[in-house]
Structures are given as C-alpha cells and as structure tokens.
Amino acid sequence: MTNRGAAEDDLSRARDRVREGCSIRAAAKDFKIARMTLKKYVDKCNQQNDGQNKFQGLTRNKCCELIVEYVLKNNVTVPDSWQQNEMTGEQFWMSFNERNHLAIQTPEATSLARASAFNRYNVCKFYNLKRIMDPHQFEIHDIYNADETECI
Numbered sequence: 001m002t003n004r005g006a007a008e009d010d011l012s013r014a015r016d017r018v019r020e021g022c023s024i025r026a027a028a029k030d031f032k033i034a035r036m037t038l039k040k041y042v043d044k045c046n047q048q049n050d051g052q053n054k055f056q057g058l059t060r061n062k063c064c065e066l067i068v069e070y071v072l073k074n075n076v077t078v079p080d081s082w083q084q085n086e087m088t089g090e091q092f093w094m095s096f097n098e099r100n101h102l103a104i105q106t107p108e109a110t111s112l113a114r115a116s117a118f119n120r121y122n123v124c125k126f127y128n129l130k131r132i133m134d135p136h137q138f139e140i141h142d143i144y145n146a147d148e149t150e151c152i
C-alpha cells in the first residue's frame with residue numbers, strides 16, 4: 001500500500017484500535033493507512049505517554065512510609081516493627097501491591113556523561129549562582145528553566 005498523507009483522524013482511530021488489541025497490520029488495512037506510517041504513529045504516541053508519566057509515582061520505600069504514616073494517624077493497630085522502622089513489613093507490602101497494582105518507580109542508572117559531569121568544578125560553578133544573582137536583583141518573571149529536556 002502506498003497511501004501517503006493519512007488523515008490525523010484516521011491515524012488516531014487506528015491507534016485506538018491497536019490499543020484495543022488489533023494488530024498494526026490489520027488496523028492499517030482497515031483504515032487504508034500504510035503499515036509503517038501507523039507503526040511510527042503508534043510508537044510516537046507511546047513515547048509521548050512515557051514522557052508524561054516520567055517522574056510521577058512513588059518509590060517502594062516512600063510508599064511504605066506513607067502507608068505507615070496513614071495508619072498511625074488513623075489509630076490503626078500495627079506491628080511494633082512498623083513504628084520502629086517507620087516502614088511496612090515485606091509481606092504486607094507484597095500483598096498490598098498485589099491488591100492495588102501501584103505504579104512504582106524503579107531507579108535508573110546514571111549515565112556516564114551525567115556522572116562524569118558531577119565534579120568539583122561544575123559544583124563550584126553551580127554555587128556561584130548566588131554571587132551572580134545578588135547584584136542583578138532578578139525578579140521571578142525574569143528567570144526561565146531551560147534544561148536539556150526541551151525549550152519552548
């Protein structure tokens with residue numbers, strides 16, 4: 001199939017069909033869209049969703065601490081080890097997570113470039129920020145965040 005320039009509406013409907021379990025090949029055929037065009041569109045949408053969910057959620061330890069804090073504020077009887085460690089037990093955590101299907105963050109390895117950039121010189125440059133900002137008296141509306149993720 002060499003249908004070029006698929007309509008956005010058709011692409012989104014075909015993507016929804018793929019998410020429901022239909023194969024990319026079948027959805028592309030049904031909507032008369034090139035298979036690779038649909039595949040690239042579905043992959044792009046999945047990447048955008050991954051980016052939206054990044055840095056959301058709790059780590060396992062934070063979740064366990066939050067559970068203990070919650071039950072203690074509600075005067076629920078808990079094992080002494082929970083109060084001593086300020087953390088739930090392993091068995092409770094496993095059963096709680098099975099029942100609630102939480103999206104828990106998994107730690108990611110630090111890239112070599114980021115790890116090597118964390119050195120004395122760069123740290124000193126970071127802390128020179130106060131020396132630079134004090135004489136200029138910048139207001140809140142004068143400061144922008146332009147990190148490596150994107151610049152709008």
